[in-house]
Amino acid sequence: MSGPLDRLARPSFEGFTHNDGKKESRSDADNSEGEKKTKIASFKKKAINAGNKFRHSLRRRSKKKNENQISIEDIRDVQDLQAVEAFRQCLLDEDLLPQQHDDYHMMLRFLKARKFDVEKAKLMWSDMLAWRKEFGTDNIEEFDYSELNEVMKYYPQFYHGVDKDGRPVYVELIGKVDANKVVQVTTIDRYVKYHVKEFEKCFQMRFPACSIAAKRHLDSCTTILDVQGVGLKNFSKTARELITRLQKIDSDNYPETLCRMYIINAGQGFKMLWGTIKSFLDPKTASKIHVLGTKYQNKLLEIIDESELPEFFGGKCKCEEHGGCQRSDKGPWKDPTTIKRVLNGEANYDRQIVTISGTDGKIIGYARPQRPNGKGSDASAESGSEVEDATSPTAPKTLITNPSLTPVHEEHMHPRLLFAPLLKKASLLLTRLWTTDGAAPELVQCLLPQVHYP
Incomplete structure (x- = not known):
């Protein structure tokens, strides 16, 4: 029977000494440790390469998706915004606003037709709903x-x-x-x-x-x-x-x-x-x-x-x-790609950039329309990700009339460039809307809770 102690007690042969045995043992350990480090380094390198390939793949996919995406400019006058919000609330109070007609531009057209007289516009709107039901327009x-x-x-x-x-x-x-x-x-x-x-x-x-x-x-x-x-x-x-x-x-x-x-x-x-x-x-x-x-x-x-x-x-x-x-x-409307985008709701939601203009026509802010079901953040819209329920052909094609406002300090600045400073300065915009552009306190109160970090 031999063990560690027995090995140490054996005589040395051909110049092999006890110290040489220790060196050899340390050398084996060093070699083993070196092999481990080499394997780990190799594994890390493979992992990094795989990660880089994955990220590049995502970037290519994201770039390709962004190339296929569009941004639709929608300029709204701050006074029109105020009038539509008041009209919308009036319709809601009297149960005259079906979801499919909860659309900023549709309400604005009826207001314009009646020279912004809310009561006359409401009567016209009510008659329109009755006509659609009787005629079977839907x-x-x-x-x-x-x-x-x-x-x-x-x-x-x-x-x-x-x-x-x-x-x-x-x-x-x-x-x-x-x-x-x-x-x-x-x-x-x-x-x-x-x-x-x-x-x-x-x-x-x-x-x-x-x-x-x-x-x-x-x-x-x-x-x-x-x-x-x-x-x-x-x-x-x-x-x-x-x-x-x-x-x-x-x-x-x-x-x-x-x-x-x-x-x-x-x-x-x-x-x-x-x-x-x-x-x-x-x-x-x-x-x-x-x-x-x-x-x-x-x-x-x-x-x-x-x-x-x-x-x-x-x-x-x-x-x-x-x-x-x-x-x-x-x-x-005859182009297959455009038709697909229409059916996906791209004319109404994620790809739309709403700009708010003051009484002098100058752009003073922008807003990102939100989906009626509340799904999908600005982050998802910015990254180009899709939300299936909102972009499916069966999703309601409506547009929230009071989207989140964000201040713009350069008229041609793209919304993607506006990040952290927006939240701090949003309240200043709302105050400015109130004091300089005649926006009603109700509008400010309505918009203020919706300010968020994009």
Whole structure:
């Protein structure tokens, strides 16, 4: 039996001494320790490399995702913000604000239509809700207007492209309208339903698609009315009934959606008639309407790019692959990628930058819209992460009207550059809004609790 003590008692052979044994033992230990350190260093190196690859992968994915993301500018006047908040609270108090209509811009349009008289706007809003319920507007997508191609022969009207600001362009060839033949292939009731369906499509698809493409909030159209050949035949009893019904629906339920209108090919008789009609219109409405003769091309090209303007109006677009511009429905709303973004709600939430302007038009703050369900922080929005419930096609497409305000000290500073100083200075902004821009104390109290660290 041999053990440690027995080994130490053995004689030395061939110069091998007891001390040499100790050195050898220490050498083995050192070698073992060295091997451990080498292995650990190797493991650390592999771990670091793996970590770096993972981080680089995340950065590439994040960069790719950020490249696909957009920011939609939405400038709001501080006085409009105040008026909308008061109107919104009034609607909430009387249970007149369904979730799908809790939208800042929609409420602002009704206020503008009634010159910011809250009571009159509330009555108009209430009538709109009643009309939508009676008309079945919320289910209008199910309506199949199978006779559209035949109707277009006698009432040519269509959307085609966008103006230089990104708004959809709507065209009607009034001189080619034959209302008597229209009612031979359809009924007035069915045409009115089709008209409402197209208006709903504007708010559900066209305006959001144009907002994404232009990277700014848009909810109005540029309209071209071609009156060439207009005569008494265009104002038959059927035509008057149809126009009256359409006009009432538009003005009562879709107010303030006209940015500007160009009436082209107007003869001297029409211009004289317009001079009389204009005197009865609201000056603000009249200022949106421009009556032009036969030399209108240059005026249209000032606001619509030649690639977007049909050739028969002096542009270069033919849409030959679709059988002509009247049939193409050309616009951002036809782009599959843009449509996907619309359905994901990108025109309403994470990609939107709201800027607040003072009474002098200067940008004094910005706000990040929040989702109605409260999910998703600014941090998640900034990092480009997605929140499934808010971006799914079934998510409600509403916009909170009183988002969190953050002060901006440089007019063109991007919100991503504003971090720690914001929380400290937010209260100063709110005070300034109150004292210099006439914001009501109720608005300040409403906004103050929502200030947060971005």
